[in-house]
Amino acid sequence: MRLHPRRGEVAVSLGLVALAALSLWQTTMIPVSPIYARVGPTLFPWIASLGLLVLSLLLLAEALRGGFVGVEPQLSIDWHSLAWVVAGLLANLALIGTLGFVFAAVATFVCVARGFGSGHPLRDALIGAVVSLAAYLGFDRLLGVNIGAGILEGLV
Missing domain, CATH: 1.10.287 (Helix Hairpins)
Structure with missing residues (x-):
């Protein structure tokens, strides 16, 4: 310590x-x-x-009290992972206005999961779809707040 x-x-x-x-x-x-x-x-x-x-x-x-426990400074940056996370944020920015919250969130989830080391984009897309659809429906149905339905608006 x-x-x-x-x-x-x-x-x-x-x-x-x-x-x-x-x-x-x-x-x-x-x-x-x-x-x-x-x-x-x-x-x-x-x-x-x-x-x-x-x-x-x-x-x-x-x-x-002496520093963060168990955390040693990392001197190198994993540029590949960082690029995937940034790509996810840019995808969200590009897609939310046209496709809507759910599709933009799925794209972001898949890219960020890849940046954190996941090699299963289909599984990540399914998880992202479930979570983002639940969030969308919670905001839309329960709170009455439109967070950007996009093309999903006519389907749900």
């Missing part, structure tokens, strides 16, 4: 604390209509922001 914290680990932790604080501040800026009884548009941003704050404070405490 190291006796002194690494500056990089403390900096990453403080950056995450700052990101959580920014997220909390921006959540207070979301307009809430009086028609919402209890669950409004700020519920999930509050949950996510507070969760990020708690986890980033725990990470900061770990960094100040």
Whole structure:
């Protein structure tokens, strides 16, 4: 165990604390209509922001106590994996406007899974389709929020 914290680990932790604080501040800026009884548009941003704050404070405490346990700095970057993840994000950006949320999310899921080492694109596409369709239906049917149906709008 190291006796002194690494500056990089403390900096990453403080950056995450700052990101959580920014997220909390921006959540207070979301307009809430009086028609919402209890669950409004700020519920999930509050949950996510507070969760990020708690986890980033725990990470900061770990960094100040001598560094992240079991994590050694990696000096090389896996450019191939990074390229797959970036391709997934670009696919989402390119497809969400035309094909809609579900198809864009499936493409993103497949690319990111490949970037993390999966060699089964068909299986990944099926998993991505189930998860993204469930998310779409949850937003559309339960919350009444259109997150971009695209070509799926007429089918579901």
